[in-house]
Amino acid sequence: MSFTNSVLYQQIGASPLQSITHPLLTEKGVQLSIKRDDLLHAEISGNKWRKLKHNLLEAEAQQKTHLLSFGGAFSNHIHALAAASYHFKFQATGIIRGEAHYASNPTLSQTQKWGMKLNFVDRKTYRLKEQADYLQQLQQQNPKVYILPEGGTNNLAIPGVADIITELKQQHIGPVDHIFTATGSAGTLAGLISGALQQSPNTQLHGVAVLKNADYLRETIKQLVNKEHQVSWHLHTENHEGGYGKISQALSQFCHQFTQQTQVPIEPVYTGKMFYALWQLIEQNHFPKGTKIVALHTGGLQGLAGLKLLNKFQ
Ligand SMILES: Cc1ncc(COP(=O)(O)O)c(C=O)c1O
Numbered sequence: 001m002s003f004t005n006s007v008l009y010q011q012i013g014a015s016p017l018q019s020i021t022h023p024l025l026t027e028k029g030v031q032l033s034i035k036r037d038d039l040l041h042a043e044i045s046g047n048k049w050r051k052l053k054h055n056l057l058e059a060e061a062q063q064k065t066h067l068l069s070f071g072g073a074f075s076n077h078i079h080a081l082a083a084a085s086y087h088f089k090f091q092a093t094g095i096i097r098g099e100a101h102y103a104s105n106p107t108l109s110q111t112q113k114w115g116m117k118l119n120f121v122d123r124k125t126y127r128l129k130e131q132a133d134y135l136q137q138l139q140q141q142n143p144k145v146y147i148l149p150e151g152g153t154n155n156l157a158i159p160g161v162a163d164i165i166t167e168l169k170q171q172h173i174g175p176v177d178h179i180f181t182a183t184g185s186a187g188t189l190a191g192l193i194s195g196a197l198q199q200s201p202n203t204q205l206h207g208v209a210v211l212k213n214a215d216y217l218r219e220t221i222k223q224l225v226n227k228e229h230q231v232s233w234h235l236h237t238e239n240h241e242g243g244y245g246k247i248s249q250a251l252s253q254f255c256h257q258f259t260q261q262t263q264v265p266i267e268p269v270y271t272g273k274m275f276y277a278l279w280q281l282i283e284q285n286h287f288p289k290g291t292k293i294v295a296l297h298t299g300g301l302q303g304l305a306g307l308k309l310l311n312k313f314q
Pocket of ligand 1 (some may be wrong): 046047076077151182183184185186187188189217241270271298300301
């Protein structure tokens with residue numbers, strides 16, 4: 001039986017769209033809604049499900065029974081892949097950058113409970129993750145394996161993310177001026193651009209890069225989306241707060257205050273940086289009164305337990 005017939009697959013539908021009230025939005029006359037992809041599913045949440053969906057369909061079409069991917073010790077992608085593998089009955093392997101003692105952290109201990117096998121590699125080996133001969137070797141070791149790239153970003157990630165634009169139309173929000181997302185490997189931004197190209201060409205798409213020196217991602221996006229120049233999109237590269245996983249005092253404070261004021265849980269590695277950047281743009285009067293903005297909540301809340309453990313975010 002195909003996993004698409006499973007109750008769970010059928011249950012993962014559209015994510016809710018939540019209208020936000022906040023003193024800053026009222027003062028500036030800006031309308032903000034949050035597309036709550038964090039609520040898509042308790043374990044396969046956020047943009048992870050969007051990017052995985054068509055990859056899982058392809059794995060099944062190719063009669064692959066084992067999913068393999070790459071990530072850091074607190075990776076949201078590895079966490080979601082392990083959950084999806086468990087629920088949809090694939091075997092799973094995570095190739096993890098770092099040492100074996102990470103196996104007991106909250107992210108990775110959960111992935112093992114879901115049955116994922118972990119293979120810890122040093123940085124040098126990890127860097128081979130995109131090299132054809134290394135991937136071919138992994139494939140030859142296990143012909144039933146379907147390999148997903150780090151972060152789950154590949155061509156098949158695009159249509160799943162583009163569904164967000166379709167859902168927004170069905171949720172009758174009317175014309176949206178801007179959509180914001182956090183950006184790591186850029187698959188989510190590319191998917192939004194692709195969806196907007198087909199269905200909402202006047203909407204501007206924004207990615208807030210959570211890592212330093214992210215300019216190279218523009219090329220990734222051009223490779224992932226045909227005719228990307230036909231919509232207006234912008235990669236914000238100055239809001240990384242020091243680099244990937246770096247959490248400034250100001251960012252930390254913002255995240256706590258944001259959650260307190262809106263009751264929407266966020267974390268400081270992805271969604272926190274995106275909302276912090278958006279808030280600064282609103283404060284600086286970047287948007288005229290009446291502007292309608294949608295921010296994508298890409299999930300990642302599982303990472304909070306690890307950040308607490310490392311004393312990086314209390
Ligand atoms: C919670 C969260 N938000 C946003 C992103 C960024 O998505 P992308 O890698 O597609 O740019 C990621 C990483 O995949 C993530 O884990």
